[in-house]
Amino acid sequence: MSRAQLIRNIARVAFLCLVASFVLAPMLATVLGGFKTNAEIRTGALALPETWNLEFYASIAEDPMFWRYLLNSLLISIGCVLLTLFVGAAAAYVFAQIRFFGSRMLFSYLLLGLMFPFATAILPLFIKVRDLGLLDTYWAVILPQTAFGLSLAILLFRTFFEQLPKDLFEAAYLDGCGYVRFFFRFTLPLSTPILATVGVFVFVQSWNNFLLPLVVLNSREAFTWPLGMMQFRGEYVTQWNRTLAFVTLSILPAIVFFLAAQKYIVAGLTGGAVKG
Amino acid sequence: MASLDAARSSEPLSLRLRRGLGNGRVTAVLILLPPALILFTLFVILPLSESGYYAFFNWNGYGSPTDYVGVENFERIVGHSIFQTAVGNTLKIVLISLFIQMPLALVLALLIYRKTPTNAVFRLIFFVPYILAEVAAGLIWSFVFDGNYGVSASIAAAIGSEPYFLLADRDWAFVAVMTVIVWKYFGFHMMIYIAALQGVPEDLIEAARIEGASRTQIVRYVQVPQIKPALIVSAFFAIIGALQVFDIIIPLTNGGPSNQTHTIVTYLYTFGLTRLNIGFGSAVGVILFIAAVTVAVFYQRFFMKRGAVA
Amino acid sequence: MADVRLEGITKRFGSLTVIPDLHLTVPDGSFTVLVGPSGCGKSTLLRIISGLENPSSGRIAIGGKDVTKTEPSQRGISMVFQSYALYPHMTVAQNIDFGLRLAKTPTVEREARVAEAARILALDDYLDRKPAQLSGGQRQRVAIGRSIVRKPEVFLFDEPLSNLDAALRTQMRVELAQLHQSIDATMIYVTHDQVEAMTLADRIVVMNKGRIEQVGAPMDLYDRPETVFVAGFIGSPKMNFVKGAAIGHEEAETVGFRPEHVTVSDGGEGFEAHTKVVETLGADTIAYVEADRLGELTVRLPGHIRLKAGETLRLAPQDEYLHFFDQNGQRMEVSR
Ligand SMILES: Nc1ncnc2c1ncn2[C@@H]1O[C@H](COP(=O)(O)OP(=O)(O)O)[C@@H](O)[C@H]1O
Ligand SMILES: [Mg+2]
Numbered sequence: 001m002s003r004a005q006l007i008r009n010i011a012r013v014a015f016l017c018l019v020a021s022f023v024l025a026p027m028l029a030t031v032l033g034g035f036k037t038n039a040e041i042r043t044g045a046l047a048l049p050e051t052w053n054l055e056f057y058a059s060i061a062e063d064p065m066f067w068r069y070l071l072n073s074l075l076i077s078i079g080c081v082l083l084t085l086f087v088g089a090a091a092a093y094v095f096a097q098i099r100f101f102g103s104r105m106l107f108s109y110l111l112l113g114l115m116f117p118f119a120t121a122i123l124p125l126f127i128k129v130r131d132l133g134l135l136d137t138y139w140a141v142i143l144p145q146t147a148f149g150l151s152l153a154i155l156l157f158r159t160f161f162e163q164l165p166k167d168l169f170e171a172a173y174l175d176g177c178g179y180v181r182f183f184f185r186f187t188l189p190l191s192t193p194i195l196a197t198v199g200v201f202v203f204v205q206s207w208n209n210f211l212l213p214l215v216v217l218n219s220r221e222a223f224t225w226p227l228g229m230m231q232f233r234g235e236y237v238t239q240w241n242r243t244l245a246f247v248t249l250s251i252l253p254a255i256v257f258f259l260a261a262q263k264y265i266v267a268g269l270t271g272g273a274v275k276g
Numbered sequence: 277m278a279s280l281d282a283a284r285s286s287e288p289l290s291l292r293l294r295r296g297l298g299n300g301r302v303t304a305v306l307i308l309l310p311p312a313l314i315l316f317t318l319f320v321i322l323p324l325s326e327s328g329y330y331a332f333f334n335w336n337g338y339g340s341p342t343d344y345v346g347v348e349n350f351e352r353i354v355g356h357s358i359f360q361t362a363v364g365n366t367l368k369i370v371l372i373s374l375f376i377q378m379p380l381a382l383v384l385a386l387l388i389y390r391k392t393p394t395n396a397v398f399r400l401i402f403f404v405p406y407i408l409a410e411v412a413a414g415l416i417w418s419f420v421f422d423g424n425y426g427v428s429a430s431i432a433a434a435i436g437s438e439p440y441f442l443l444a445d446r447d448w449a450f451v452a453v454m455t456v457i458v459w460k461y462f463g464f465h466m467m468i469y470i471a472a473l474q475g476v477p478e479d480l481i482e483a484a485r486i487e488g489a490s491r492t493q494i495v496r497y498v499q500v501p502q503i504k505p506a507l508i509v510s511a512f513f514a515i516i517g518a519l520q521v522f523d524i525i526i527p528l529t530n531g532g533p534s535n536q537t538h539t540i541v542t543y544l545y546t547f548g549l550t551r552l553n554i555g556f557g558s559a560v561g562v563i564l565f566i567a568a569v570t571v572a573v574f575y576q577r578f579f580m581k582r583g584a585v586a
Numbered sequence: 587m588a589d590v591r592l593e594g595i596t597k598r599f600g601s602l603t604v605i606p607d608l609h610l611t612v613p614d615g616s617f618t619v620l621v622g623p624s625g626c627g628k629s630t631l632l633r634i635i636s637g638l639e640n641p642s643s644g645r646i647a648i649g650g651k652d653v654t655k656t657e658p659s660q661r662g663i664s665m666v667f668q669s670y671a672l673y674p675h676m677t678v679a680q681n682i683d684f685g686l687r688l689a690k691t692p693t694v695e696r697e698a699r700v701a702e703a704a705r706i707l708a709l710d711d712y713l714d715r716k717p718a719q720l721s722g723g724q725r726q727r728v729a730i731g732r733s734i735v736r737k738p739e740v741f742l743f744d745e746p747l748s749n750l751d752a753a754l755r756t757q758m759r760v761e762l763a764q765l766h767q768s769i770d771a772t773m774i775y776v777t778h779d780q781v782e783a784m785t786l787a788d789r790i791v792v793m794n795k796g797r798i799e800q801v802g803a804p805m806d807l808y809d810r811p812e813t814v815f816v817a818g819f820i821g822s823p824k825m826n827f828v829k830g831a832a833i834g835h836e837e838a839e840t841v842g843f844r845p846e847h848v849t850v851s852d853g854g855e856g857f858e859a860h861t862k863v864v865e866t867l868g869a870d871t872i873a874y875v876e877a878d879r880l881g882e883l884t885v886r887l888p889g890h891i892r893l894k895a896g897e898t899l900r901l902a903p904q905d906e907y908l909h910f911f912d913q914n915g916q917r918m919e920v921s922r
Contacts, residue, residue, distance in 0.1 A: 091309050122545075124326035175684050179301055193294075255583070
């Protein structure tokens with residue numbers, strides 16, 4: 001490596017480290033803050049704690065409500081994933097495999113969801129969920145969330161299904177395999193990459209969702225973790241260490257999982273650009 | 277399968293139906309399609325249409341809307357100074373995204389798009405904020421900006437100055453919000469660019485190098501033009517994203533101080549939902565819808581030629 | 587055991603007519619090869635027989651039974667695809683078994699049939715593998731196995747060997763011929779390769795632009811091509827065509843003679859030709875020559891004649907092997 005290259009490389013890494021510290025410092029302060037007394041946070045928010053107090057973390061971990069929030073989020077997210085995968089893949093399969101009168105129109109109709117943000121319809125959605133008697137149930141989040149995610153899911157699924165070899169269907173068809181059976185026996189098992197992509201993507205969206213649960217969940221029993229976190233923050237306004245411990249404990253598992261699955265998240269996100 | 281149908285469409289309907297049932301074509305359509313149609317209609321299209329209807333009423337959400345007020349809601353919204361601020365803030369987010377966040381993301385992508393272990397670590401680090409829930413990000417940064425008990429307080433103590441309350445400053449609070457937005461989303465744009473840069477054939481770059489192009493020339497004349505579709509897509513995400521900012525604001529400023537940091541969605545939430553002004557809030561929703569569709573249609577028309585995939 | 591009769595088959599894709607009014611009978615137990623250039627409609631015709639495509643009009647009968655409106659799985663046919671179309675997520679055994687399961691064949695019989703197919707095709711050791719773990723030739727065998735377990739009356743093959751390398755293709759050709767002998771079902775085989783057609787078929791159907799040019803045994807087509815198209819398509823290297831007038835046969839529009847039916851003459855008969863390219867194959871020598879008035883010709887000479895590019899020869903087509911065609915490209919008899 002020449003001198004000039006070496007210098008350039010050092011400059012490059014230095015710049016990257018600078019940005020990395022901008023990214024990491026707030027999160028580090030958060031994790032460490034959970035071990036400190038509030039007085040210590042006030043004087044040295046970025047320093048290592050003088051003594052590592054475990055009590056704040058422990059008190060969160062012992063709080064049944066904390067686990068309740070996480071469980072609610074988990075069940076709702078899983079519900080969204082399963083429903084999206086099943087309903088979305090089934091519809092996409094019909095569009096990919098069967099041309100019938102009006103199929104293009106119905107397809108365009110289902111893609112309308114790509115055009116506008118969730119928030120545009122949030123008030124009527126609230127009214128509808130309330131009138132259906134679903135407030136404070138998991139379905140209040142699962143159904144609208146799935147419905148809004150369907151457009152993207154169907155688009156991604158159909159693109160993938162259409163790329164499966166055509167003569168696979170023909171061979172199975174000659175063997176006497178019908179359309180519905182083909183969906184379950186061939187299309188689904190052969191589409192695990194796209195199922196994983198959409199599944200992970202929907203999970204992340206649902207896990208992190210805030211506005212919809214905020215609007216349709218009112219009782220603490222039904223809260224998802226972001227709501228629980230805001231609730232907790234409201235209760236301990238001056239005690240950052242407790243809130244920070246709460247934040248750390250609730251986001252850590254998600255971050256580990258999401259980083260492991262980042263490939264799928266990026267694929268889902270960028271795939272959303274294939275419009276038309 | 278197009279061919280199967282082309283032939284069949286010339287047969288009488290009864291025959292087509294009979295055969296369709298025989299091999300499950302019609303059954304497949306009737307079983308597999310309706311769940312999606314029902315779900316989508318009930319929870320997307322219907323609420324959306326209702327937005328357009330409620331927007332013309334003064335209604336608190338109970339009973340059915342009767343107090344027809346014409347376009348009064350729209351007039352009130354457009355004339356409302358806080359709404360104007362919210363729109364201005366949304367535009368500011370767009371500008372910051374286009375002119376600070378995207379260039380930053382592009383520079384970083386160019387620095388680390390090659391597949392080496394070090395680069396992989398940096399990529400992971402830069403992507404973490406994106407993965408974080410918006411609310412959590414907002415909460416963490418409200419801790420950072422807290423001049424009483426947070427990081428700001430301890431920095432002020434360290435340098436011996438008076439603590440500064442950034443989020444309480446009418447002029448600077450939204451700058452703080454935008455800092456958080458850049459922090460949160462630059463990694464996402466960077467990932468899009470990295471994927472695109474990795475798709476640029478290496479021989480293109482080598483050919484340019486052999487012809488004597490410098491590093492910056494290669495970036496300028498080879499790499500950036502090659503990833504233009506990715507840039508267009510990421511700008512689209514930035515604009516649509518700006519229209520939707522909500523979660524981050526709530527823990528950070530909740531729209532304050534003195535309603536200076538609202539976005540369109542926080543405005544909708546604060547003045548529509550929390551006060552149960554369903555008609556008023558629906559009208560905000562309609563405006564948001566029109567904005568989003570305009571952006572999407574405009575974008576499709578002018579930028580997204582077929583296959584503009586990142 | 588069944589013959590296949592196609593009556594008045596037409597096929598249109600939108601405004602494009604791929605097959606205009608086609609009649610064909612494939613005799614019971616024959617190995618019939620549909621051959622013709624790419625895009626002439628062979629696959630379409632095969633798919634119409636299988637039921638994957640419906641004809642725009644016309645009738646299909648298999649074993650005397652009209653199956654025009656019958657579901658593919660009920661027609662007593664099976665098909666081997668060019669890409670094999672093996673089910674990637676199933677093992678070899680499951681691939682072969684799948685059709686039987688769907689047909690609700692009793693388990694004992696299914697197992698027996700799969701075992702028998704595996705034995706015939708030497709697949710016993712691979713039954714638990716997935717298609718991705720097989721070589722090209724093995725995949726081909728699985729595809730064939732999948733079709734024989736169903737004991738169809740008619741086997742359909744759509745260019746099944748075109749994804750194999752040359753050596754394997756020769757080997758599979760032999761195996762297919764043996765298969766036909768051992769299970770003597772009707773086989774309809776599509777290819778664009780006339781060598782494959784000549785070696786496999788007991789009957790060849792030459793197609794061109796959706797029409798049948800000629801039907802016959804391989805050597806009949808070689809000896810007595812009914813049209814210029816068949817004459818040019820069957821045989822390798824291709825037959826030479828010259829204007830009738832140019833070689834003293836004014837009554838014929840076109841005269842054809844095969845490269846192997848040209849001799850080197852030392853006397854006054856024949857014509858002068860300059861060799862341009864010479865391919866020495868050992869047993870034979872193929873020479874591409876330029877002849878006065880006749881243009882470019884191909885000749886096949888015995889290997890012992892040593893030739894170099896740029897030499898001048900005197901060549902004479904053998905009179906008894908001349909083929910005469912009229913303005914419409916139809917064969918005509920000329921008294922000599
Ligand atoms: N599904 C279809 N739609 C439109 N045209 C088709 C379709 N299938 C085949 N064709 C056309 O029909 C002609 C014959 O095709 P094919 O039967 O596949 O030829 P071959 O197998 O002899 O090469 C071609 O011109 C092809 O483009
Ligand atoms: Mg073909």
